[in-house]
């Protein structure tokens with residue numbers, strides 16, 4: 001799908017807890033902007049000194065209850081884009097974004113009556129979950145357990161909004177705040193496997209459906225519990241988010257290293273220089289950079305295919321990539337744009353890489 005560019009006017013900017021801001025966006029073309037809860041938008045920002053940078057943000061609003069889409073952005077220390085949005089984009093400002101993207105939630109098949117929804121989120125992962133919860137509450141009579149993990153009570157985004165939702169939907173919407181650094185009696189301690197098991201087995205109302213958004217390790221623990229009580233795979237929906245790990249302030253690339261995989265683009269344009277020759281291919285964001293090139297009949301260098309030999313190393317020149325482990329690379333190498341293409345996945349719609357000759 002070709003990415004469109006749509007201009008939005010920021011008609012409101014709301015300060016949330018924990019250095020997060022909600023931006024209310026109105027398309028300047030005055031055309032409808034149909035999106036689903038759980039989807040995200042990619043913003044195209046021209047930031048002085050950094051050129052065009054793209055970032056994806058989930059919608060925090062519900063199309064059933066909000067006139068215009070909202071995105072909520074948590075300011076990340078050292079993050080070029082989140083800092084720019086928090087500090088420089090005010091009411092009346094303009095933003096350019098894509099059409100809505102993502103398939104975390106399908107309003108046509110996921111909204112069920114007499115269902116119990118368990119929604120697990122951690123930190124900023126709450127954004128799409130909060131949007132989905134509002135839609136399900138509005139569109140059905142089902143129950144939702146909203147289980148939200150944070151470091152401490154100051155980090156809870158949407159605390160007041162969640163309280164209001166509990167009041168609006170008594171007996172159907174239950175918020176459970178778990179804090180890893182808890183010193184207050186009215187909050188629960190860190191979410192443990194046993195808690196997850198207890199939640200998932202506590203429901204007496206109809207079938208279950210589970211949504212999870214948080215770092216990969218957090219999601220894995222919850223998924224393991226769903227397996228242990230045989231919740232069908234098709235009833236489990238997950239999305240991971242990440243913090244930027246290596247954002248080169250003077251270049252146009254970002255390398256994410258760690259468990260938290262950024263959103264996966266549906267289609268990616270890879271521009272790769274192999275032996276001095278520039279080639280372009282299109283692929284799914286599900287393939288590693290190396291697999292994508294091999295699948296199209298090209299001959300990039302590789303050997304072990306396991307992150308242990310450096311044979312497949314290339315430099316990211318533009319765009320973003322994600323590798324779960326740093327493997328044989330060094331921190332310094334990653335700062336300079338190195339990735340192991342047998343391990344790295346593209347995470348932007350376009351990426352430029354260069355193999356050493």
Ligand code: FES
Pocket residue numbers: 302303304305306307308309310311312313340341342343
């Ligand atoms: S082929 Fe050995 S690290 Fe990628």
